[in-house]
Amino acid sequence: MRDAVAQDAVFAGKRASWQSAIEVFKPRIGLEIMFAGIAGVAMAQGAGLPLPQLLVLATAVFLAAASAGALNHLVERDLDARMSRTRGRPFVTGKLAGGSLWIAVIGLLLAFAVVSAGLATNWLAATFVFLGAFTYGVVYTLWLKRRTWLNIVVGGLAGSFAVLAGAAAVNPDLGPAAWTFAVVLFLWTPPHFWSLAMYYRQDYADAGVPMLPVVFGDRIAARVILGHTVPLVLLTLLPVAWGAGIFYLACAVAGGAYFLYRSVLLVREPTQKNAIRNFLASLLQLTLLLVGAIVDGAVAGRLVAY
Numbered sequence: 001m002r003d004a005v006a007q008d009a010v011f012a013g014k015r016a017s018w019q020s021a022i023e024v025f026k027p028r029i030g031l032e033i034m035f036a037g038i039a040g041v042a043m044a045q046g047a048g049l050p051l052p053q054l055l056v057l058a059t060a061v062f063l064a065a066a067s068a069g070a071l072n073h074l075v076e077r078d079l080d081a082r083m084s085r086t087r088g089r090p091f092v093t094g095k096l097a098g099g100s101l102w103i104a105v106i107g108l109l110l111a112f113a114v115v116s117a118g119l120a121t122n123w124l125a126a127t128f129v130f131l132g133a134f135t136y137g138v139v140y141t142l143w144l145k146r147r148t149w150l151n152i153v154v155g156g157l158a159g160s161f162a163v164l165a166g167a168a169a170v171n172p173d174l175g176p177a178a179w180t181f182a183v184v185l186f187l188w189t190p191p192h193f194w195s196l197a198m199y200y201r202q203d204y205a206d207a208g209v210p211m212l213p214v215v216f217g218d219r220i221a222a223r224v225i226l227g228h229t230v231p232l233v234l235l236t237l238l239p240v241a242w243g244a245g246i247f248y249l250a251c252a253v254a255g256g257a258y259f260l261y262r263s264v265l266l267v268r269e270p271t272q273k274n275a276i277r278n279f280l281a282s283l284l285q286l287t288l289l290l291v292g293a294i295v296d297g298a299v300a301g302r303l304v305a306y
Contacts, residue, residue: 020090026069030062033132033162035290036185037061040166042297043239045175048305049121056120057169061162063113064129067106068137068158074098074106075141083203106137121169128168132161146208149215156189170302177242180235181293187232191225191263192282198222198266198275222263222270225278229263232256236289244296251292255285 038058041049049057073080073091077098080086090096110133118126140155160182167178190212197204197211198218204211213221233256240249262281266274297303 020095024070024073024090024096025066026072027066029069030065032286032290033065033159034058034062035294036159036162037129037166038303039181039290039293039297040163040168040178041170042166042293042303043163043175043177043181043244044167044170044302045173045177045243046170047301048297048303049169050305053120053169054304056116057125057166060113060117060120060126060129061132061165063109063116064133065136065158065162067110067113068133068141070102070106070109071137072141074102076145079146079207079209082207083200085200085203117165117169122172124172125165125169128161128165132158132165135161147210149210149212152193152211153190155193156186159185159189175242177239177244180238180242184232184235184289187228187235188282188286191228191232192279192286194221194225195266195275195279195282198270199272199279218270218275222266222275226263226267229260233260239293243300243302244293245300247299248292248296251288255288259285 038054041054041057048054073089076086077089077091080089081092086092091098110130113133114126114130117129136155136158140151140158144151144154163178163182163185164174167174167182194212198213198221201211201213201218205214212224216224233252236252236256237249239252259278259281262274262278266278294303
């Protein structure tokens with residue numbers, strides 16, 4: 001009986017270690033960025049990619065994003081320890097030990113992702129895969145996050161580079177629809193994160209991170225969020241002029257209208273409750289945009305080449 005209990009404890013410990021390791025790579029964010037890359041393929045001017053190439057590219061974008069997420073966890077463990085939202089992360093609690101081995105794993109993972117994308121598609125797409133991870137892991141996390149409230153404005157390029165990677169894999173000349181959708185991802189990221197930062201404003205203040213609501217207050221932050229959301233929603237409609245279909249348009253209108261509605265309510269009442277609802281509305285909008293772009297591209301024959 002004691003041996004069985006001991007074995008259960010060992011298995012539970014191993015399972016917890018694996019769960020902690022997976023958490024470090026931020027798989028949810030990685031999946032979002034991966035689908036942004038697939039949407040870039042669907043937005044490109046061309047007949048899509050053969051399925052094996054599409055799968056390799058999608059995996060490469062995911063792994064590159066995962067490497068940047070792990071670097072973010074590793075170098076921000078001092079900040080994470082001061083925030084209620086993040087103090088349970090593995091590097092903070094000691095479930096995982098940070099060190100040079102993690103730097104090697106992160107570097108090798110990124111190198112594998114970039115080389116895989118280059119060999120499967122082309123090196124312009126691979127460059128965009130690298131730039132997406134570099135922007136989030138180095139430019140945002142290491143250079144800007146602790147220094148300026150504009151951190152996430154520049155950090156928003158990470159999703160844009162994923163879109164460009166997908167489009168470049170199909171056609172290195174890219175095209176207006178792909179560029180427009182890349183700008184959409186760039187404009188979407190700040191109001192998304194600023195809404196979350198409003199909800200956790202005290203956390204960021206305690207950690208000394210100069211997010212927009214901490215520096216200027218909730219009321220001004222809400223107005224800036226709305227100021228980003230209006231051109232964002234309008235811009236999501238432009239791909240229709242370059243070939244996106246009715247399904248994409250319906251998704252863009254529905255998601256954009258709801259995000260805009262929640263942003264207006266946030267300006268009227270810049271409360272924590274409205275902030276988190278606006279954050280969730282931004283997630284809904286992104287989900288609808290990505291689903292709309294991918295399904296529309298698949299139906300139109302712009303996603304998988306046969």
